[in-house]
Amino acid sequence: MGATAAAVAGALELTGCGVPAGGVIGVTVDATGAPQIVVQMCEGHIDGATLYLPDPDADRQPPQDRTMGRWEASGPVTGFSQFSLDSGGNGWAVSGELVGRAPGTRYTIYGWSRDNSWSAMHLEFSERDLKQLRPGTVLVPSKDLASEDNWTESVDDFKQKACDDWQF
Secondary structure, X not given: OOHHHHHHHHHHHHHOOOOOEEEEEEXXXXXXXXXXXXXXXXXXXXXXXXXXXXXXXXXXOOOXXXXXXXXEEEEEEOOEEEEEOOOEEOOEEEOOOOOOOXXXXXXXXXXXXXXXXXXXEEXXXXXXXXXXXXXXXXXXXXXXXXXOOOEEEEHHHHHHHHHHHOOO
């Protein structure tokens, strides 16, 4: 394994707090502008997703993250899946209360498995990011490990290339 591939593999493992990332999560909008979460699993499965505000004290152990929303899938998610950030759907159900999102705040969403065997690489985004999206595009985490910037690509490219682009 080359140095770059090893760095990517190491970073992907860290994205799930020690749980290996077998997929990536992104956000898109439907034709009405409503936000939709998209997941492309390449290995393993996830059972749900959580949107949270990271603890402002980066050194606190354990972190005091604030959950803003949680969704559970009706069965293990493998391959591609999509659901509404505001209501679930397509086999995903809101679990608990959804907390309103503020325009300038950056949120993190990640996918998880009940048995902690797999995760989906997390994405940080704001309401402002969502307003810049157009139907058919998806906001995804940077493939450049040195960059914290997200980028956009077509939903079709996300479905077809995610497993190669993030080298799971």
